Amino acid sequence: MGLFLLWFFFGIGVIIQGVYLLMIFGRTAWFKSTSKSSSNQQPEEGVTVLVAAHNEFQNLKTLIPKLFEQDYPKFDVMIVNDRSTDRTKRLLEEMMAKYPKLRSVTIKYTPNHVTSKKFALTLGIKVAKNDVILLTDADCVPNSDQWIRKMTAPVRQEGKTFAIGYSGYQEKSGQLNRWIQFETILTALFYLSFGLWKAPFMGIGRNLCYRKSFFMEVKAFKGLWHLEGGDDDLFVNNYATGKNAAIVIDPAATTVSVPKETWKEYLVQKKRHLHAGKYYRGEDKRKIGIFSMSHALFWVGGFGLLIYFGIGMQWEHFSAVLGIILLRSVLMMSVFNSAAKTIQGKAPKMNPILNDLFYLGYFWVLGSVSYQAKDIQWK
Known part of the structure; x- marks a missing residue:
């Protein structure tokens, strides 16, 4: 037996x-793009790149100049300064004087009934100038100057509500980093592959695009305010379908994040990510x-x-x-x-x-x- x-x-x-x-x-793994290059004759729709940041002075110092190297004619950058106690506010003031398309909004406190990042993102989206929102994190940088153009193309030109992209991590020495590289690719194989099969179920907030109008219409975080995390994958899980979502697979459309340096930091991060999976559809x-x-x-x-x-x-x-x-x-x-x-x-x-x-x-x-x-x- x-x-x-x-x-x-x-x-x-x-x-x-x-x-x-x-x-x-x-x-x-063996994906071959079938999309045709879009015509440049039509006007490019405006895009707002949105970043929620809490005590991210050093990362923002690197990210903001990188964002303004993007080869896209019509975009602005919104930084939501979420209760930062470091030099973030001073940095944003200096950067806004240098970059006219940089905007910021400051959050001094978070209401008790909501979680901080969802509150920060909601406020940032509400005041965003453009309907096309492209999200990333403060510790990320675009992998090319075509990031905005390629990541937002399905939403701007193909009538999609969501464009789901990939965000990797810097490669460093050590077993922790090798595990991070492996686990990141494995996670991507899940959400990118099922997305390509017209059954999307999650996205990564470090590289995610959707329309502000849809976000406001469905009150995106309704029912999720009490959950720490899930501002990206649970939002996608609730509303993305095979018809309204597109998967963007292109090295030029990716972002690269700073990896955790210790197992303790990594496990705290993954604990939050895995906890959100509890609320996925069956x-x-x-x-x-x-x-x-x-x-x-x-x-x-x-x-x-x-x-x-x-x-x-x-x-x-x-x-x-x-x-x-x-x-x-x-x-x-x-x-x-x-x-x-x-x-x-x-x-x-x-x-x-x-x-x-x-x-x-x-x-x-x-x-x-x-x-x-x-x-x-x-x-």
Whole structure:
């Protein structure tokens, strides 16, 4: 009976993992753009780049000049200074004198019944000059001077409400950074791939575009005010569809963020991100849950069979199981490397096999803790 269960677990894991890696994630990994270059004869619609910032003096000092290097004729930048106690206010005053298209609004306190970032974003969107809103974070920079043009194109020119993009992290040395690179690509494979299959379920606030008019019409954060986080993925989860959302895959349309330097900082950040998943629609929870369950079944069944056949010295069966594990590992490495090159133009160092095993503990332990957490904070 025990051997049957091991084979059953392993077989189910192999089949489902194969479907995800080839049919779902493969859609992103081997993506080929079919969009045609748009005509420049029509007037470009205005865009407001919106950033909510709390004590981000150093990051804003880098970001603001980068934003004004964008090759787009009609845009402004709105910085929401959210209760900052550092030199952010002074910096914004200096920058606004230098950049006429830079605007800011200052928040001195947050009402008790709402969470800080949602309040900051809502206020910024309300006073934004343009209907097309492009969001990023203070610790991000665009990957090219075409970022605004490419990220907003589906909303401006194709009648979409949402344009969902990718934001990666700076590559640095160390195992933490390699895990961050791996986990970021894996997350992107989920939301980009299902988006390409016309079933979008989340977006990243570091690179997300939508219309102000739609945001105000649906009262976007209605029912979400009490949740810390979810200003991006839960908003997309509630309102994005295969008809009104577009996925933007182009290295020139990405942003690059500053990664966490310590495991403690990283785990606090991911705890907030994973907690938001608790409020996804049931069908969207299953998209991630089926992959993670099959991943666990694959490794539990595979290791169990290797131990069983190794002890029994049944080397033919042992070799067959090991061969399947190695084949899946090679396929996974191929998908991840191809996806990274397609999305961001290069494949970073990320130890796919080691981190694939690490994902077992990450998802089931940190995911469970985050699901039950009540002490989630933005800043």
